[in-house]
Amino acid sequence: MATQKLTIVVPAFNEEEVLTDSVQKLLAIEEKIAQTNVLSQRADVLIVDDGSRDHTWPIIEKLHRTNSRVRGIRFSRNFGHQFALIAGIQEAVKTADMIVTIDADLQDDPTKIAEMVAKYAEGADIVYGVRNNRDTDSWFKRTTAQGYYKLLGLLGVHLVPNHADFRLMSKRAAETLLTYPERNVFIRGLIPKLGFTTDAVYYKRTPRMAGESKYPLKKMLAFAWDGITSLTIAPVRLILLLGTLSCLLAVGMVVYAVVMKLLGLTVHGWSSLMVSLWFVGGVQMISLGVIGEYIGKLMTEVKQRPRYTIQTILN
Structure with missing residues (x-):
C-alpha cells in the first residue's frame, strides 16, 4: 500500500494541564508508525479548542510555532464535544487519507493507533476503539453504561458497546459522515449507519493524568438522552x-x-x-x-x- 497521510483529531476543552504531554505522545506515535512506511511523514495532529476558558489555545499556538505538524482550530465559544469532532474531521479530510479521533486526556490508549492503522491497511474503513473492561469506572457508572447499551438495543439503535469516540475512519468514511447534516449529533450512533468494512481494537482505559472529567453525571445524562432522541422515535x-x-x-x-x-x-x-x-x-x-x-x-x-x-x- 502506498504511504497514506494520518491526521489525529483531538477535541479539547480546558485541557491546559495535559495538552502538551498528550500532543508530544501523539507525535511520537505517528513517527513510530511512519517508520513502517505505512504513513507519510506529513502525518499531523489537529487540535480543536472547543471554547476553552483556560490557556488551552495559547498552548496550541505555542505547539504550532515549534512544530508545524501541530495544527489548531479555535471555536468562538463552547459548542460541545460532538461539534468539535465534526469540525476537526471536516478540516482533516481535506488532506488526510485516514483520521483518528481521540480525547485530549489520552485515557483511551493512544498506542492502539498503530494497530488501527494496520487494520486500515488490511482494508477496514472504520476501526473502533473498544474498552475490554471497565475496572476504572465506579459501580454506578459501569452498571448504568451497560443498561444504556441494552436500552438502546431494545429501542432499535445499533451501537458498538463500550466504544466512545476513539476510532479511525478512512477518507471516504469521513466524507460520508459529513453528509449527515443534523444539528442534534450523536456521532457514535451515526458511525454504524455508514456501512463500510469495520474492525476493532481492544484496550484498557486509564485514569486521567491531570485535570477533571468534562462529562460529570449531569452532562452524561443529557448526552445519553440526546443519543436516544437523535437516533430513534x-x-x-x-x-x-x-x-x-x-x-x-x-x-x-x-x-x-x-x-x-x-x-x-x-x-x-x-x-x-x-x-x-x-x-x-x-x-x-x-x-x-x-x-x-x-x-x-x-x-x-x-x-x-x-x-x-x-x-x-x-x-
Missing part, C-alpha cells in the same frame, strides 16, 4: 402504546362502573379517585415533555443554523 411510539393501553383500561373501567351501578354496589372512594387523577396527570405531563423534546429538536433542524463558528485556524 421509539419514546413517542411508547407514548402511543401507553395511551392505547390507558384507553383500553378506561373502557374496562366504564363497563365495571356500569355493572356496579346496576347492582347497586357503587362506593364513593376519594383515595382511589385522587390516585387515578395524579397518575393520569403525571403520564400526560411526561408524554407532553417527550413530544416537546422532539418538536424542539425538529425546530433546531429546520432553522438550519451553523453547527459551530470557527474563530481561528492554524495551518
Whole structure:
C-alpha cells in the first residue's frame, strides 16, 4: 500500500494541564508508525479548542510555532464535544487519507493507533476503539453504561458497546459522515449507519493524568438522552402504546362502573379517585415533555443554523 497521510483529531476543552504531554505522545506515535512506511511523514495532529476558558489555545499556538505538524482550530465559544469532532474531521479530510479521533486526556490508549492503522491497511474503513473492561469506572457508572447499551438495543439503535469516540475512519468514511447534516449529533450512533468494512481494537482505559472529567453525571445524562432522541422515535411510539393501553383500561373501567351501578354496589372512594387523577396527570405531563423534546429538536433542524463558528485556524 502506498504511504497514506494520518491526521489525529483531538477535541479539547480546558485541557491546559495535559495538552502538551498528550500532543508530544501523539507525535511520537505517528513517527513510530511512519517508520513502517505505512504513513507519510506529513502525518499531523489537529487540535480543536472547543471554547476553552483556560490557556488551552495559547498552548496550541505555542505547539504550532515549534512544530508545524501541530495544527489548531479555535471555536468562538463552547459548542460541545460532538461539534468539535465534526469540525476537526471536516478540516482533516481535506488532506488526510485516514483520521483518528481521540480525547485530549489520552485515557483511551493512544498506542492502539498503530494497530488501527494496520487494520486500515488490511482494508477496514472504520476501526473502533473498544474498552475490554471497565475496572476504572465506579459501580454506578459501569452498571448504568451497560443498561444504556441494552436500552438502546431494545429501542432499535445499533451501537458498538463500550466504544466512545476513539476510532479511525478512512477518507471516504469521513466524507460520508459529513453528509449527515443534523444539528442534534450523536456521532457514535451515526458511525454504524455508514456501512463500510469495520474492525476493532481492544484496550484498557486509564485514569486521567491531570485535570477533571468534562462529562460529570449531569452532562452524561443529557448526552445519553440526546443519543436516544437523535437516533430513534421509539419514546413517542411508547407514548402511543401507553395511551392505547390507558384507553383500553378506561373502557374496562366504564363497563365495571356500569355493572356496579346496576347492582347497586357503587362506593364513593376519594383515595382511589385522587390516585387515578395524579397518575393520569403525571403520564400526560411526561408524554407532553417527550413530544416537546422532539418538536424542539425538529425546530433546531429546520432553522438550519451553523453547527459551530470557527474563530481561528492554524495551518
